[in-house]
Amino acid sequence: MLRTHEHDELERTTLRVIKDHILPNVDDWEREGIFPAHELMKKFGDAGLLGITKPEAYGGLDLDFSYEMVFAEALGSIPASGLSSAIGVQSTMCTPALAAHGSDALKREYLAPTIAGDRVGAIGVSEPGAGSDVANIRTNARRDGDDYVINGSKMWITNGAQADWICLLCNTASDRPKHGNKSLIIVPMDTPGVQLSRKLDKMLYFSSDTAQLFFDDVRVPASNRIGEENLGFTYQMEQFQEERLFVVARSLRAMEMAIEVTIDYTRQREVFGKPVLANQVVYHKLAELQSELEAIRSLLYRATEAYVGGENVTKLASMAKFLIGKLAMRLPAECQQYWGGQGVMNENWISRAYRDIRLTSIGGGANEIMLEVVAKQMGIHPGRRGG
Template sequence: MKRDLYDEHHEVYRKSVREFLEREVVPKQAQWMEQGCVDREAWLAAGEVGLLCPWVGEDYGGPGGDFLHSCVVIEELARIYDSGFAIPLHSDVVAPYIHSFGDEAQKQRWLPGCVSGELICAIAMTEPDTGSDLAALRTTAKREGEHYVLNGSKTFISNGMLCDLCVVAAKTENSTDPHQNISLFVVEADTPGFVKAKKLAKMGMAAQDTAELAFEDCRVPAGNRLGPEGAGFMMLMQKLQQERLIVALASQAAAEQVLADSLTYCKEREAFGRPIAKFQNTSFKLAECATEIEVGRHFLDAVTQRHVAGEYLVKECSMAKLWHSEMLGRVVDQCLQFFGGYGYMLEYPIARAYVDARVQRIYAGTNEIMKVIIAKQMGL
């Protein structure tokens, strides 16, 4: 079925994104996976050609596009089996907190650097003992004059080692209600007491630097707080919908690329004198994958259109994150089987896709949390 999500301007943008990724990213992927992070120069290059925060307006140094331009970037990163260039996190998860909840001075101060790639962003919510339970955060922010003093630790923070700006969720003292005592702070990398403690070793997403962070009497100017004190939980709840939609978008695009490459392989690979695509089991399994992908694509495009139109889609974004990340797991597992022993070799993109797919069921709230949210939206 024909897609109608994008207009001609988005497709022109797609061409430029694809050319950039083929030229500047694909040749360096192996190096980045080996070193465990993307070169800072790549972020600056991406900013120069408009891949970072493409929805930001000209007043803040952006090109004035929309969220669909970001969707193009997400899809094109999946097409090249990207394993860690966390542009969607930077552009569409973290920067929106500054854009939506920052005051004018904060936006003028930080957004231009987010657009150019001079300021790489991270967000620090997860703690060693809290996982998806944001109300149980232990990191504290105590007001002392014109500063807040942050103490605590965060873990599994993508872009944690590279980041110049980190949006940090911490407990303030304005209320005993766990939903009204969380505030968000933009902590700059050179702030005394902000410690990038450890880069974590992972089974997938090899080029993405994921870190443990610590805050040790970290004095953050009060002017770095986003929005009112105690409003952080509601801010997080609002923005997590887009974060979950991004996981769904990445999962869908990855499944499409895996299927396309598996079809090519199955038509070329021979066993017992004929292409393996000619065996009934292979063709049936490929047909099942194709059906899931086609159905998923049209649900996701519909949700994305409504999101772009400004609807607050708690249930639908949670459903998309749940279903599409699970669907990707099914598709990539089945398609890897067609490759036999080669599918287990990391030199083959299908192997990287397999290990990278697993975290999608954990990102942005585990899939078990998605089921809780969906059930609540159903009145259960």
């Protein structure tokens, strides 16, 4: 991936917004279990960071996806992955299908204010009964004249308690195969019948509001549908490519930071008359972890380059998401080990990293699902090829 002066500039801008508006508040937000989504998104919107690849006509920067990846890596330096996820939902996960397939009117009403940071968005795919098995979602949108009437529920929705709108995956045909019976529909969260069931109490991502939502006879105009009816599954699979690349880039940097703080700590902490870091097993382990990160970074950049070139990168993005997810299950724990008792102190970020980074192997598609997708792409899956 060719890195230019413009990429550096975008990274600097992102780090400045993080320094000015997140670092002074992040510990309070983590303690309080919520962050002010509208206030914070506005700061990112004002800096032009919420529509990096989106068309200028809707307030975006119209840059290629390599810039989005620079942004995502920079977000990884936020010492709370719940916040980088919430921002990523707004910038990279709930808007790609809208930008690519939405009508001009829909983009003016929802994309433009989301890029500006005036409205907060969410993405609603997972349900209580279907997370990995997206094709089996139950939420249903029945056509009634010029409207859809939506019933069902969504689970684990990031920004769910504060969002103004949600990009909702719904079944729109009962007589068609599961991969061709869904639509993506924009639902304003203040529509009668949308209920926030509960803000979920989690072991990680404390400052991010993850919610369960119910939809009870929610009526929205059919013009709120993104693109064509029953192509929603395909649109969501396309949208997942950007989500997965975002998660890889963000988590890479977060894990790199776990290595960096561990180097700092073990360099100054002495045991048996020498720094912890001076033990070969310690510096070898940290060198090994950094090597693994760099290998995944190379795969990420290759996938990004291919994506910028217009290729479908489902296979490469899923491989990278699998590898980062697998590494996320051990890297934070292996770093934390060298902190001794200090590693479990809430005042040390490594303890939050140990919790937060754990989600990488589950959120946005579990490791096993990534392997399912890769196997389908390789043509060795006993089921349908594709994914």
